[in-house]
Amino acid sequence: MYNARPGETEPPVTVPSLRQRKARGERLSMVTCYDASFAARLEAAGVELILVGDSLGMVVQGHRHTLGVTVDHMVYHSAAVARGARRPLLIVDLPYQAAATPERALHAAARLQAEGNAAMVKLEGGAGHVLDAIRFLVERDIPVCGHLGLTPQSVHRLGGFRLQGREPDAARLLREQALAVQQAGAELLVLECVPSALATEITALLEIPTIGIGAGPGCDGQVLVMHDLLGVTPGRRPRFVRDFLAEGGSVEGAFRRFVEAVREGSFPGPEHSYE
Ligand code: KIV
Numbered sequence: 001m002y003n004a005r006p007g008e009t010e011p012p013v014t015v016p017s018l019r020q021r022k023a024r025g026e027r028l029s030m031v032t033c034y035d036a037s038f039a040a041r042l043e044a045a046g047v048e049l050i051l052v053g054d055s056l057g058m059v060v061q062g063h064r065h066t067l068g069v070t071v072d073h074m075v076y077h078s079a080a081v082a083r084g085a086r087r088p089l090l091i092v093d094l095p096y097q098a099a100a101t102p103e104r105a106l107h108a109a110a111r112l113q114a115e116g117n118a119a120m121v122k123l124e125g126g127a128g129h130v131l132d133a134i135r136f137l138v139e140r141d142i143p144v145c146g147h148l149g150l151t152p153q154s155v156h157r158l159g160g161f162r163l164q165g166r167e168p169d170a171a172r173l174l175r176e177q178a179l180a181v182q183q184a185g186a187e188l189l190v191l192e193c194v195p196s197a198l199a200t201e202i203t204a205l206l207e208i209p210t211i212g213i214g215a216g217p218g219c220d221g222q223v224l225v226m227h228d229l230l231g232v233t234p235g236r237r238p239r240f241v242r243d244f245l246a247e248g249g250s251v252e253g254a255f256r257r258f259v260e261a262v263r264e265g266s267f268p269g270p271e272h273s274y275e
Contacts (some may be wrong), residue, residue, distance in 0.1 A: 013048045013089040015120060015143045018187055021048075021220075022209040028221030029262040030091075030211050031229060031255065034060050034077045038226060038251075039084030045255030047088050049188075049211070051122065051223060052078045054093040055152070059227040066152050069095040071108045078116030091145050091188070092118035096153050099123045102136030109142045119143060122190065124151035126177025131184045138185030146181035148174055149215065150193035163214075163274050165194040178202045178210075190223060191215040193240075196273045214240035216273035222262045229258055240272045 021028060030049035033039050034056045042050055056077055057069040071094075078092045092112045099105040105123070112118040120143040123130055134144045149164045158164070165174045174194065181189055189210050191199045196216025203210045203219050212219030227233040228241040230251065237243070242261070248254035261267035 010087055012087045015089065015187055018089075018209050019207055022207070027262050027265065028209055028211060029259045030221055030223035031258065032056075032059075032223070032225045033081050033085075034226075036080045036084030039081040039088075041252045042226075042255055043085035043087050045252055046259045047255060049221070049223070050081060050085060050088040050090055052081050052090070052092040052116075052118070053122075053225065054095045055225050057095075059225060059233060065155050067096045067155070069093075071095060071098055071111060074108075075111055075116045078112055078118050082117030089119050090117060091120045091122055092116055093122045093124075099130060099133040101129070102133045105133035105137055106140060106142070109137050113142065120145050120188065122147055124148075124153045126174075126181055131180055134181065134184040134186055144184075144186045145188040145190060146178075146186040147190040147192065148177055148181065148194075149191050152192075161193070163193050163195070165198050171195075171198050174198065175202055175205065178206060182206050182208050191219060193274070195275060197275075212268075214238065214268075214272075214274065217265060217268055222267060224258065230254055239274070240268055242267055242272060 028048045030051055031042050031047050032051045032053040032055055033042055054066040054069040057063045057066040074092055074095055082090055094108050098108040109121045112121055122145040124147040126148055137144050165171045187208050191210050191212050193214040199212050199215035200218025209220035211221040211223050213223045230245045231243045244254040244257045248257040
């Protein structure tokens with residue numbers, strides 16, 4: 001039972017509402033977050049989905065990839081974010097190899113829900129063992145978000161953080177995996193760094209919403225890593241990022257501009273997408 005706090009008017013975003021939002025053509029905004037203060041700002045700006053991403057290994061911990069992030073780290077940051085925001089749906093990554101077997105995935109996901117207050121967990125990949133883990137969790141009432149395309153936990157196999165699904169065989173595999181992830185019971189799917197046309201095609205194939213990052217404007221929603229959205233990530237800004245802090249003038253202004261731009265369909269533009 002959800003007890004609203006004084007002043008809270010909007011009901012929380014729920015898992016069952018995701019398909020309905022897609023059917024109504026409502027675009028969803030998702031931002032990554034790692035602490036309570038920024039979570040409160042994201043909630044005030046009207047973000048529907050908050051992702052405690054294992055990108056925290058890079059933007060918070062300063063590593064070159066996400067492989068050193070542990071379930072303990074994710075539980076800690078998830079609990080902090082949950083204290084800061086109640087309306088957005090809280091989605092948390094299963095970190096590197098936490099879904100190597102269904103039993104491991106269940107152990108990690110149950111901790112993320114019980115200790116970290118997560119509503120949904122995200123698993124990278126579409127291989128057989130990931131589909132097994134998704135089914136195992138969903139059968140036990142743990143909502144799942146899939147993640148296909150550039151899956152950062154596979155950085156060594158992929159040879160770097162680069163566009164996926166360009167060749168016809170790779171595109172066919174991604175289409176098949178997207179359907180398989182939905183079939184296994186996922187209620188949401190992140191598509192990272194895939195050509196715009198392919199993401200649009202996959203979005204049309206699925207009943208569950210797709211959330212794109214570097215996947216063009218044809219997805220049902222968009223996600224950015226918060227540090228990219230605010231322009232504080234060191235180094236070169238990725239092509240799919242827009243400087244929302246410059247537009248919004250403040251942290252909350254930047255989040256509001258992102259939400260508006262996603263809702264009105266002005267982000268991402270062609271300059272932020274891959275052909
Ligand atoms: O870890 C993360 O922040 C993510 C997003 C890039 C989707 O998975």
